[in-house]
Amino acid sequence: xxxxxxxxxxxxxxxxxxxxxxxxxxxxxxxxxxxxxxxxxxxxxxxxxxxxxxxxxxxxxxxxxxxxxxxxxxxxxxxxxxxxxxxxxxxxxxxxxxxxxxxxxxxxxxxxxxxxxxxxxxxxxxxxxxxxxxxxxxxxxxxxxxxxxxxxxxxxxxxxxxxxxxxxxxxxxxxxxxxxxxxxxxxxxxxxxxxxxxxxxxxxxxxxxxxxxxxxxxxxxxxxxxxxxxxxxxxxxxxxxxxxxxxxxxxxxxxxxxxxxxxxxxxxxxxxxxxxxxxxxxxxxxxxxxxxxxxxxxxxxxxxxxxxxxxxxxxxxxxxxxx
Numbered sequence: 001x002x003x004x005x006x007x008x009x010x011x012x013x014x015x016x017x018x019x020x021x022x023x024x025x026x027x028x029x030x031x032x033x034x035x036x037x038x039x040x041x042x043x044x045x046x047x048x049x050x051x052x053x054x055x056x057x058x059x060x061x062x063x064x065x066x067x068x069x070x071x072x073x074x075x076x077x078x079x080x081x082x083x084x085x086x087x088x089x090x091x092x093x094x095x096x097x098x099x100x101x102x103x104x105x106x107x108x109x110x111x112x113x114x115x116x117x118x119x120x121x122x123x124x125x126x127x128x129x130x131x132x133x134x135x136x137x138x139x140x141x142x143x144x145x146x147x148x149x150x151x152x153x154x155x156x157x158x159x160x161x162x163x164x165x166x167x168x169x170x171x172x173x174x175x176x177x178x179x180x181x182x183x184x185x186x187x188x189x190x191x192x193x194x195x196x197x198x199x200x201x202x203x204x205x206x207x208x209x210x211x212x213x214x215x216x217x218x219x220x221x222x223x224x225x226x227x228x229x230x231x232x233x234x235x236x237x238x239x240x241x242x243x244x245x246x247x248x249x250x251x252x253x254x255x256x257x258x259x260x261x262x263x264x265x266x267x268x269x270x271x272x273x274x275x276x277x278x279x280x281x282x283x284x285x286x287x288x289x290x291x292x293x294x295x296x297x298x299x300x301x302x303x304x305x306x307x308x309x310x311x312x313x314x315x316x317x318x319x320x321x322x323x
Contacts (some may be wrong), residue, residue, distance in 0.1 A: 004172065005220055007171050007172050008172060010171055011168060011169045011170065011171060011172040011173075012128045012169075013090060014169050014170055014171070014265045014311060015169045015178060015252065016322030018037045018169075018176070018177055018189070018218040020177075020179075021147070022098040022147065022177075022181065022183050025147040025148075028088075030147070030148065030149070031149060031215070032114055032147070032148055032149065032150050033123050033126065033127070033151045033239030035069075035126050035129075035130055035138060035149070035150065035205055036130050037129060037130055037135050037136070037137065037138050038136075038137055038138070038152040038153075039126070039137070039138045039139075039140050039143075039149065039152050039153075040137055040139050040140065040151070040152065040153045040155065040321070041085065041139075041140040041144060041146070041151040041153065041154050041155060042055055042056055042116065042139060042141060042142070042143065042157065042159070043140075043142065043144025043145065043146075043153045043155070043156055043157070043259075044058065044142075044144060044155075044156055044157050044159075044174050044176075044193070045144065045156060045158075045175055045177040045178075045179065045181060045182065046159070046162075046166070046174045046176060047170070047174050047175075047177055047237065048237030048238070048261060049159050049160060049192075049236065049237030049238030049241065049261075050157040050159040050192070050237075050238075051105045051157055051159070051191030051192060051308065052141070052142065052157055052207070052291065053106050054206075054308045054310045055155075055157055055189070055191065055204075055310050055312075056072060056107055056141055057106075057107055057110045057111055057213075057310075058310040058311065058312045059139060059155075059307070059312060060072070060107075060111040060113075060114045060139065061112075062112070062312050062318060062321070063114075063136070063137055063321065064111075064112060064113050064114070065239060066318070066321065066322055068136040068194070068202070068321070068322075069113065069114070069115075069134055069135055069136045069137075070113075070115075070135075070136065070137050070138075070139050070141045070297050071114065071115045071117065071132070071135045071137070071138050071139070072104075072107060072108070072114060072115070072116045072117070072120055072138075072141055073116075073117050073119075073125045073129060073138055073139070073140050073141060074101070074103065074104045074107070074116065074118055074120070074141035074142070075119070075120050075122065075142065076100055076101030076103075076104050076118040076120065076142070077101050077103065078101060078102075078262040078264070079098065079099060079100055080098050080099055080105075081167075082120060083101065083119075084098070084117065084118070084119040084121075084124065084125065084128060085116075085117070085118040085119070086113055086115070086116070086117050086118075086128065087100075087108055087116045087117075087118075087275070089113075089115065089149050090108045090109055090111065090114075091107060092129065093108060096203060097291040097292045098264065098292065099247060100118055101262075102118060102120065102172065102262060102288050102291060102292055103141070104111060104118050104132075104141075104289065105291050106151075106288050107155035109139075109144070109291070110287075110307075111230055114268075114274065114309055115135070117129055117130075119269075122143070122146055122149060123148060123149060126138060126140070126149055137138070137321070139203055139258045139289055144156055144177075144184075145176060145177065146156050147217075150185075150292070153186050153187070153317075153320060154184060154185050154186045154187070154322070155184040155185065155186065155187045155188075156182060156187070156188050156189075156190065157188075157189050157191050158188060158189065158193075158196075158197075158199065158201055159190075159191060159192040159193060159238060159241075160189065160190050160192065160195065160196055161192045161193030161238075161240070161241060161244075162174065162193070167179065179198075179199065183249055184200065185312065185321075187199040187202070187316075187317055188202070189201055189203070189204050189314075190199065190203045190204070191201050191203070191204055191206065191310065192238065192241055202257055202314060204250050204310055204311060204312065205307075205310075205311040205313070206308055206309065206310055206311070207309045207311070208245060208249065208306055208307065208308055208309065209305055209306075209307045209308060209309060210222070210223065210224060210249070210304055210305070210307075211287075211304070211305040212224075212302070212303075212304055212305075213290075213302070213304075214302050214303075215299060216276075216282065216295070217271070218296050221304070223249065223250070224249065224250075224251050224304050225250075225253075225285065226251075226252050228248060228252060228253060228281040229254040229279075229280045229281050230251065230252060230253055230254060230280060230281060230282050230283060230284045230304070231253070231254065231255045231256070231257065231273065231277065231280050231283050231284070232246055232251075232255075232256045232257070232283075232284050232285070233256075233257045233273060233275050233283060233284075233285050233289065234251045234258060234259070234260070234285055234286050234288075235258070235259035235260055235261055235263030235288075236261055236263060236286055237261045238291070239258040242286060245254065245306060245308075246249075246284065246306070247249045249306070251284055251304075253312055254280050255276055255280065257273070257276070263289070264291075264292065264299075265289070265292045265294075267295055270294070270297050272303075273297075274297075277301055281302060282301060282302030282303060282304065283301055283302070283303045283304070284303075284304040284305075284306065285303065285304070285305060285306070286305070286306060286307075286308075287305050287306075287307045312319055
């Protein structure tokens with residue numbers, strides 16, 4: 001109760017600041033950068049865990065099916081450096097997950113065709129993209145709050161599996177913007193949980209691919225043998241969703257360990273996992289986490305990677321993209 005009383009005024013102040021900022025953009029008092037290349041923004045109103053990364057991958061696949069060339073602009077949260085990085089194709093990916101950030105690395109290594117600009121300054125990244133040839137669309141990752149950039153299509157993803165107290169403004173809850181601000185969005189999709197009766201959104205279908213790494217060798221799996229005693233570990237925005245997914249996949253978990261979102265798997269953390277693996281058969285994790293393991297660790301242990309796939313079947317969105 002004392003914590004609530006202390007944080008509540010901060011939550012009110014944050015809400016006021018967000019409202020003031022949006023008002024200044026609505027009244028065109030603050031300037032907005034206009035791109036020559038059309039922009040599709042993919043974002044959310046909370047602090048993460050909405051399925052944004054697999055959605056961006058699915059969106060790139062949709063564009064590819066329409067013979068359109070995408071370029072992803074992303075911040076690269078918690079990466080090791082701050083300079084602008086341009087990746088023309090994933091065929092010659094010379095950067096690590098630590099250098100790009102776990103989510104950008106996840107995206108660029110999962111798409112067949114597409115390029116990427118990683119920069120904490122999104123306006124500079126979009127401006128860089130506008131000087132390139134043969135780009136049909138810019139996908140602006142985590143772009144809903146980037147009001148300083150004009151977007152052609154505004155997509156917001158929702159995670160409706162959160163507890164009720166999540167739907168309050170920071171720092172009491174997990175919202176960066178109030179729910180009413182969803183009115184700016186062109187398309188609203190629910191990735192996790194069920195549709196809300198108070199928010200009009202389209203529920204998208206998801207599936208999961210299991211990849212086995214044994215002695216460093218990769219194999220696709222339909223399921224994980226229930227006889228194995230496994231450790232589950234993740235450092236993502238919604239660890240509960242990962243836990244629930246493993247239950248649905250009937251994976252036997254002997255020990256669970258959750259790290260903070262965007263965790264870096266340094267020597268100490270990998271050592272912590274190695275200690276646990278002494279009494280277990282292997283490890284199950286997310287692709288976002290797996291890309292940050294070093295090769296020596298991957299070669300040494302049995303690792304299962306659960307990769308989420310989203311199906312974008314909204315004909316209205318696809319028609320708007322093709323206009």
